[in-house]
Amino acid sequence: MRRHRCHQVVRSDSETESESDAETMRCLSCKEEYAARDAGTCKECYEEASETEEELKREIEDLKAKVAFLRFWSPLDHAHRGSPTSPGPVFPDVVLVASDDGLPPVPVPAHKAVLVNRSPVFKAMLENEMEESRSGTIKISDVSYDALRAFVNYLYTAEAWLDEQMACDLLVLAEKYQVKHLKGFCEKFLVSKLNWDNSLLTYAFAHQHGAKLVLDAALSMITDNMDKLTKKEEYMELVEKDPRLVVEIYEAYLSKQVNTAVLKDTSMKS
Amino acid sequence: MRRHRCHQVVRSDSETESESDAETMRCLSCKEEYAARDAGTCKECYEEASETEEELKREIEDLKAKVAFLRFWSPLDHAHRGSPTSPGPVFPDVVLVASDDGLPPVPVPAHKAVLVNRSPVFKAMLENEMEESRSGTIKISDVSYDALRAFVNYLYTAEAWLDEQMACDLLVLAEKYQVKHLKGFCEKFLVSKLNWDNSLLTYAFAHQHGAKLVLDAALSMITDNMDKLTKKEEYMELVEKDPRLVVEIYEAYLSKQVNTAVLKDTSMKS
Numbered sequence: 135m136r137r138h139r140c141h142q143v144v145r146s147d148s149e150t151e152s153e154s155d156a157e158t159m160r161c162l163s164c165k166e167e168y169a170a171r172d173a174g175t176c177k178e179c180y181e182e183a184s185e186t187e188e189e190l191k192r193e194i195e196d197l198k199a200k201v202a203f204l205r206f207w208s209p210l211d212h213a214h215r216g217s218p219t220s221p222g223p224v225f226p227d228v229v230l231v232a233s234d235d236g237l238p239p240v241p242v243p244a245h246k247a248v249l250v251n252r253s254p255v256f257k258a259m260l261e262n263e264m265e266e267s268r269s270g271t272i273k274i275s276d277v278s279y280d281a282l283r284a285f286v287n288y289l290y291t292a293e294a295w296l297d298e299q300m301a302c303d304l305l306v307l308a309e310k311y312q313v314k315h316l317k318g319f320c321e322k323f324l325v326s327k328l329n330w331d332n333s334l335l336t337y338a339f340a341h342q343h344g345a346k347l348v349l350d351a352a353l354s355m356i357t358d359n360m361d362k363l364t365k366k367e368e369y370m371e372l373v374e375k376d377p378r379l380v381v382e383i384y385e386a387y388l389s390k391q392v393n394t395a396v397l398k399d400t401s402m403k404s
Numbered sequence: 405m406r407r408h409r410c411h412q413v414v415r416s417d418s419e420t421e422s423e424s425d426a427e428t429m430r431c432l433s434c435k436e437e438y439a440a441r442d443a444g445t446c447k448e449c450y451e452e453a454s455e456t457e458e459e460l461k462r463e464i465e466d467l468k469a470k471v472a473f474l475r476f477w478s479p480l481d482h483a484h485r486g487s488p489t490s491p492g493p494v495f496p497d498v499v500l501v502a503s504d505d506g507l508p509p510v511p512v513p514a515h516k517a518v519l520v521n522r523s524p525v526f527k528a529m530l531e532n533e534m535e536e537s538r539s540g541t542i543k544i545s546d547v548s549y550d551a552l553r554a555f556v557n558y559l560y561t562a563e564a565w566l567d568e569q570m571a572c573d574l575l576v577l578a579e580k581y582q583v584k585h586l587k588g589f590c591e592k593f594l595v596s597k598l599n600w601d602n603s604l605l606t607y608a609f610a611h612q613h614g615a616k617l618v619l620d621a622a623l624s625m626i627t628d629n630m631d632k633l634t635k636k637e638e639y640m641e642l643v644e645k646d647p648r649l650v651v652e653i654y655e656a657y658l659s660k661q662v663n664t665a666v667l668k669d670t671s672m673k674s
Contacts, residue, residue, distance in 0.1 A: 159440055163449035174450030176431040176438035183433065183453050190460040197467035200562050203585035204474035206521050225516045225530075227495065246495045247515045251476050260495075292470050315473035 206248065206290035228260070232282040233273040240279055241271070242286050252289045253311040277307060288316050296323045298332075302339060309343045321347040328352060330359060334368040341379055357387045476518065476560035498530070502552045503543040510549055511541070512556050522559040523581040547577060558586050566593045568602075572609060579613045591617040598622060600629060604638040611649055627657045 158167045162180050175183070226243035233239065246267075249256035259266050266272045274282055281303035288294045292315065294304060301320045308317035325348055328336055333355045340348035356363060363369055363383070373380050428437040432450050445453070496513035503509060516537075519526035529536050536542045544552055551573035558564045562585065564574060571590040578587035595618055598606055603625045610618035626633060633639055633653070643650050 159443040159446075161446040161449050162443075163445045163453065166446070168446035170429055170440075172447045173429040173432075173443060174445040174447040175433045176429075176436070177442045177444040179431050179433035180444030183457070187453070187457060187460065190457065190464065193464055194460065194467065197464065197471060199585060199588075200471050201467060201474060203522070204471060204476075204562050206474075206517075225497065225520070227497070245515065245517045247476075247517065250495070252473070292474050315469060318469075 201292070205292065228266075228270050228272060230272045230274055230282055230286060232277050232279045233275050242279075242283055244286050244289070248289055253313050255311040274307075277303065281307065285316075288319075289313070294319065296320065298324070298327055301327075305343055305345060309345075317345070318347070321345050324348045325351045328355060330355065330362070333359075334366055334372060337383070338372060338376065338379055341382075353383065353386050356383055357390050360387055471562070475562060498536075498540050498542060500542045500544055500552055500556060502547050502549045503545050512549075512553055514556050514559075518559055523583050525581045544577075547573065551577065555586075558589075559583070564589065566590065568594070568597055571597075575613055575615060579615075587615070588617070591615050594618045595621045598625060600625065600632070603629075604636055604642060607653075608642060608646065608649055611652075623653065623656050626653055627660050630657055 158169050159173070160167050161174075162177065174180075226245055228246045228249065229241035229243050231239045231241050246260050249272075250260050251257075256272075259272070261267070277285075281300065284294050284300060285304055285307045288304065294300070294316070296304070296319075301323045305317055305320035305324070307313070308320060324336060324340075324345070328348070328351055333352050336348060337352035337356060339345070340352055369380075428439050429443070430437055431444075432447065444450075496515055498516045498519065499511035499513050501509045501511050516530050519542075520530050521527075526542075529542070531537070547555075551570065554564050554570060555574055555577045558574065564570070564586070566574070566589075571593045575587055575590035575594070578584070578590060594606060594610075594615070598618070598621050603622050606618060607622035607626060609615070610622055639650075
């Protein structure tokens with residue numbers, strides 16, 4: 135890929151001397167000395183890598199500026215909500231209502247244009263003169279006001295504050311309204327919170343909502359700890375409630391064992 | 405910052421031998437051999453740099469996905485414009501009109517919410533019940549239909565196809581409506597297209613529209629070529645039309661000469 139000027143080391147006496155001095159070299163990055171056995175890259179590749187890093191950082195700055203430009207203020211953001219003397223400066227043309235909350239419904243204002251742009255489900259709903267489009271009200275069942283508010287906010291800002299409950303609530307909404315970016319965001323969060331204690335519940339949840347990233351991570355954690363599985367409280371509950379999911383765990387475990395055996399076999403032969 | 409395991413090279417006979425073999429090392433990046441004098445980094449720093457690069461690349465992927473999520477389809481995008489049998493699926497609530505085009509005006513549909521979100525000027529205009537807000541029509545003078553269309557499109561997508569004329573037209577609109585991101589986008593483009601032939605016109609244009617990035621680049625190119633300046637056709641025109649701008653060129657040149665002299669003086673003394 136790249137040619138070095140000094141491949142053939144032509145020796146003069148002075149060079150031999152300087153090279154013997156140079157048995158330890160100084161790293162251009164951490165500035166510490168190192169011996170030949172700890173050598174990393176040549177100077178040219180180091181300089182190239184530094185340039186690449188600078189370029190990547192510039193690209194990140196550009197993308198962050200683009201995100202800041204494209205990001206909407208949310209219609210829920212107080213700074214843009216307007217005061218009582220100057221009401222409604224944000225021109226919402228639709229409201230969403232958490233219908234099964236038990237509490238008196240508080241409408242969440244939004245823009246049809248934003249909903250349609252972010253979700254193919256809202257697009258079909260609002261563009262096809264369905265009831266929601268005529269009435270300007272979208273009722274959403276099985277969701278709390280807080281989750282609905284966070285959901286709408288995400289559609290404007292691509293940001294959400296998550297805990298495990300909120301991540302699950304938003305993942306369900308993201309699945310229902312096909313907001314892929316939000317689904318991925320929640321999945322990454324749930325994977326980061328995965329541990330042995332919540333692995334079985336997380337597995338069942340991921341299964342139910344087609345969250346492949348979470349499913350794979352949970353399954354991998356469970357099959358790594360099969361000896362402890364049947365002692366788990368949630369295990370018996372799952373066998374009772376949805377035995378097919380338990381079968382899939384055993385199938386995954388079996389397939390892992392077979393793969394491991396094949397690998398061992400291959401390495402022993404070679 | 406970081407400690408190496410092998411700083412103190414304790415010699416055994418075999419090690420001396422192997423180190424003498426290792427006078428040329430193999431670069432972990434380009435895989436070619438190099439001599440000590442071409443050494444770049446130690447292994448540890450190389451590995452760390454590789455990790456950093458991977459992390460930066462992941463961050464770029466995440467940001468790109470965020471941009472794709474936040475990016476609006478444009479109301480001008482044919483795929484979303486709807487057919488004659490299903491008109492207006494995009495719920496525009498305002499139109500922009502290029503009023504001084506000479507041609508019969510073609511309205512550019514848009515959403516108040518988007519305009520308000522992207523431009524403080526549109527925000528003031530539309531939130532304060534000015535004529536534009538009541539009529540739902542915003543007249544924009546001194547602009548072609550094509551430039552207005554590209555401008556509105558940028559407010560939705562953060563993207564524009566530029567040539568030099570379009571970059572100038574959009575920069576003027578960006579300045580007028582305080583769309584900083586677009587202004588920066590046009591400025592970078594104009595700097596990339598800067599050459600000796602267009603330097604004086606670009607300088608005057610940048611001056612007129614407060615495009616600091618372009619101004620500095622153009623001024624630097626001009627003051628690097630002062631011997632050719634007065635022979636330029638546009639020079640006499642500028643002296644005629646706006647002599648203050650010419651004075652600023654000479655002032656910049658003088659200040660550059662003084663700085664260079666100081667630098668030379670310092671380096672001679674040291």
